[in-house]
Amino acid sequence: MRADNWPDRPTTSPALWSVHRSASAILGTAIHDGHGMRPDTLALTALSDEQRLREEDPFTEYLIRDLPNRIVVHRSRFEVDLNRGRDQSVYLTPEQCWGLTAWREQLPDDVVETSRSQHDDYYEMLATTLRQMEQRHGAFVVLDVHSYNHRRHGPDALPTPQDEAPDINIGTYSMDEGRWGHVVDALMEHLARGLIDGRRLDVRKNVAFKGMGEQTRFIHHAFPQSGCAIAIEFKKIFMDEWTGRPNLNVLAQLRSLLADATPVIEKALETGKTAGEGR
Numbered sequence: 001m002r003a004d005n006w007p008d009r010p011t012t013s014p015a016l017w018s019v020h021r022s023a024s025a026i027l028g029t030a031i032h033d034g035h036g037m038r039p040d041t042l043a044l045t046a047l048s049d050e051q052r053l054r055e056e057d058p059f060t061e062y063l064i065r066d067l068p069n070r071i072v073v074h075r076s077r078f079e080v081d082l083n084r085g086r087d088q089s090v091y092l093t094p095e096q097c098w099g100l101t102a103w104r105e106q107l108p109d110d111v112v113e114t115s116r117s118q119h120d121d122y123y124e125m126l127a128t129t130l131r132q133m134e135q136r137h138g139a140f141v142v143l144d145v146h147s148y149n150h151r152r153h154g155p156d157a158l159p160t161p162q163d164e165a166p167d168i169n170i171g172t173y174s175m176d177e178g179r180w181g182h183v184v185d186a187l188m189e190h191l192a193r194g195l196i197d198g199r200r201l202d203v204r205k206n207v208a209f210k211g212m213g214e215q216t217r218f219i220h221h222a223f224p225q226s227g228c229a230i231a232i233e234f235k236k237i238f239m240d241e242w243t244g245r246p247n248l249n250v251l252a253q254l255r256s257l258l259a260d261a262t263p264v265i266e267k268a269l270e271t272g273k274t275a276g277e278g279r
Contacts, residue, residue, distance in 0.1 A: 011035065011042060011049060016118060019129065020070040025137035025269060026262050027071065027129070028064035029144050030081045031122075031215060032057035041079045050085050052078050053244050055098060057147040061253055063234065064145050066259035069133070071126070078102055080115040082122050083146075083213035089119045115154045126215075127222060130209040134226045139272070141183060141265050142229040143258070144215050148208060148220040150235050155242040167196075171231030172213020174220045179272075180228040186268035187230065187261055194257040196237070196250055201257075209233050228269075 035056055037045065061072045073082060076096070081089050091097040116183050133140040150160040158164070167189055172184060184205070192203040211231030219229035238250040
């Protein structure tokens with residue numbers, strides 16, 4: 001598929017999220033993939049589609065499409081950011097959203113509360129999904145997939161230095177690494193063996209991001225004995241972050257690499273169960 005034929009990202013979407021289930025203990029999420037907004041929030045936004053897209057995580061749904069279980073959020077993080085706590089999930093000041101003025105006027109309380117109620121509904125759905133996986137498998141792994149910008153100073157400016165911006169950043173801030181470190185190590189070793197256009201990927205832990213988002217925190221708090229949530233930030237080497245145009249060849253290679261991680265993670269998870277998961 002040529003980049004010109006990539007489907008447009010709708011600005012309105014009746015769907016909040018999609019859930020795909022299978023008989024596996026591995027779940028991938030793309031909670032910042034969405035671009036849609038409710039009519040009431042879309043009418044009040046002060047940002048262009050291009051500005052919003054730059055801070056969203058487009059194509060992360062594509063990256064996780066071959067994982068056995070998937071949750072994809074279709075609404076923009078500018079409507080509700082599910083990777084922040086409830087009270088911070090609606091951007092009300094520029095300090096909350098990269099210095100951007102998100103709204104033409106102060107958001108009415110009912111609009112804010114509607115968005116925050118979506119945050120409640122999402123985490124209720126997530127907890128139910130993970131509880132079912134826990135009951136079936138005993139333990140599970142969530143790959144919390146995001147992407148990040150590395151050309152913030154403009155399309156023609158120098159990118160963020162490589163030593164500060166690995167191709168793939170693994171975040172483990174809220175994780176009990178004594179229990180789950182072997183799973184993280186296995187995943188990182190697999191990803192680091194990947195070749196993208198003949199080049200080895202730079203895969204490091206807690207460099208550009210530490211994995212301090214709400215979703216991983218929630219999972220580790222709600223499922224401390226059974227839930228391993230790994231924040232994965234792909235640097236936007238698969239797209240032009242200023243035009244939004246994807247590099248379909250790189251995307252396909254990254255998608256395949258992530259899909260091939262499933263048996264690696266499953267093996268590490270089973271090994272941990274046998275070894276008593278570090279206890």
